[in-house]
Amino acid sequence: MKKVLVTGAGGQLGQCFKKYAEEFPGMEFTFTTSDEIDLSIFGLVSAYFRKNEFDYCINCAAYTNVEQAETNREMAFLINSEAVKNLSEVCVENKVVLVHFSTDYVFDGEKNTPYSEEDKTNPLNVYGASKLYGEDHIQQNLEEYYIFRTSWLYSDIGHNFYNTILKKAIPGAVFNITTEQKGTPTNAYDLAHYVLTIISEGNKEYGLYHFSNLGEATWFDFAKEILNLSGKLKDVELNKDNSYRTVAVRPRYSVLNKEKAGKTFPEEILPWKESLARLYN
Ligand SMILES: NC(=O)C1=CN([C@@H]2O[C@H](COP(=O)(O)OP(=O)(O)OC[C@H]3O[C@@H](n4cnc5c(N)ncnc54)[C@H](OP(=O)(O)O)[C@@H]3O)[C@@H](O)[C@H]2O)C=CC1
Numbered sequence: 001m002k003k004v005l006v007t008g009a010g011g012q013l014g015q016c017f018k019k020y021a022e023e024f025p026g027m028e029f030t031f032t033t034s035d036e037i038d039l040s041i042f043g044l045v046s047a048y049f050r051k052n053e054f055d056y057c058i059n060c061a062a063y064t065n066v067e068q069a070e071t072n073r074e075m076a077f078l079i080n081s082e083a084v085k086n087l088s089e090v091c092v093e094n095k096v097v098l099v100h101f102s103t104d105y106v107f108d109g110e111k112n113t114p115y116s117e118e119d120k121t122n123p124l125n126v127y128g129a130s131k132l133y134g135e136d137h138i139q140q141n142l143e144e145y146y147i148f149r150t151s152w153l154y155s156d157i158g159h160n161f162y163n164t165i166l167k168k169a170i171p172g173a174v175f176n177i178t179t180e181q182k183g184t185p186t187n188a189y190d191l192a193h194y195v196l197t198i199i200s201e202g203n204k205e206y207g208l209y210h211f212s213n214l215g216e217a218t219w220f221d222f223a224k225e226i227l228n229l230s231g232k233l234k235d236v237e238l239n240k241d242n243s244y245r246t247v248a249v250r251p252r253y254s255v256l257n258k259e260k261a262g263k264t265f266p267e268e269i270l271p272w273k274e275s276l277a278r279l280y281n
């Protein structure tokens with residue numbers, strides 16, 4: 001029986017892991033939220049790992065408010081970098097494999113073809129920079145880790161673009177959505193299932209991987225498909241907006257190349273529209 005700790009379990013991805021737990025009877029799960037262990041306090045994390053034995057730690061905790069990170073830099077770095085450093089040190093000490101998630105926002109978006117794991121990073125915003133520091137701590141401290149860089153995560157849980165669009169989609173609503181960024185929407189359930197399959201098979205191909213659904217879209221394309229599938233497209237006004245104002249700069253292009261993951265792991269990765277449609281079935 002593999003003992004698996006999921007941290008940040010109250011968030012979007014953490015809750016997706018929780019939903020799949022029963023499908024993986026070979027694993028014994030412990031889910032913790034920020035109320036139970038504040039990962040930014042080393043002593044708490046260290047004591048918790050000494051008291052409990054785990055084989056894996058799946059870290060879903062993060063500071064994910066891209067806009068607020070610009071003015072709340074300290075908090076973004078505390079959670080996305082310092083807390084990850086804490087976890088990586090404690091994982092080494094206790095021989096725990098760390099599974100962690102990072103973001104397409106570590107790239108500057110100057111490329112026009114999908115970013116691979118070898119491509120140069122150059123974050124444009126505080127969130128992206130803080131996540132990159134988190135990656136570095138893991139790579140410096142640990143050998144047995146998986147970092148999955150993913151993009152545009154959504155699900156029916158928590159705060160994400162999908163839920164923002166659906167909540168606002170009352171008859172007569174007007175949407176102005178940017179076409180200035182291209183990336184890939186990724187179903188958080190797909191990511192959770194992908195990771196659990198890897199762990200359950202006892203895989204030891206540790207390292208940095210890119211994982212998103214297949215294909216590419218602008219945020220406008222994504223919003224259109226969400227509204228279309230929900231049957232609400234006809235009741236709202238949807239406009240392309242090339243001057244939508246944000247505080248944080250986002251990469252113009254951040255599609256991830258999934259070749260490495262595809263060659264290493266057996267699970268099929270779905271095209272983004274196909275995966276999105278599954279939320280409506
Ligand atoms: N959402 C997205 O579009 C994308 C996300 N990612 C990455 O995927 C991962 C999961 O993201 P997602 O589930 O969407 O994020 P959420 O914001 O939904 O969840 C993050 C969780 O982290 C918890 N947390 C924050 N601070 C601490 C702390 N000090 N100690 C313990 N827990 C803490 C929060 O708990 P509380 O609310 O109680 O503070 C929250 O439940 C993150 O690493 C993120 O960077 C990557 C690409 C895209």
Ligand SMILES: Cc1cn([C@H]2C[C@H](O)[C@@H](COP(=O)(O)OP(=O)(O)O[C@H]3O[C@@H](C)C(=O)[C@@H](O)[C@H]3O)O2)c(=O)[nH]c1=O
Nearest residue numbers: 064066103104150151152153161176177178219244246
């Ligand atoms: C709500 C809204 C957003 N937008 C734009 C703003 C922004 O450029 C883009 C996305 O908006 P959001 O703020 O919802 O998404 P954002 O917070 O940028 O999402 C990011 O979150 C972090 C955690 C990640 O790691 C990234 O992969 C990515 O998913 O869409 C519009 O054009 N119109 C709208 O009505």
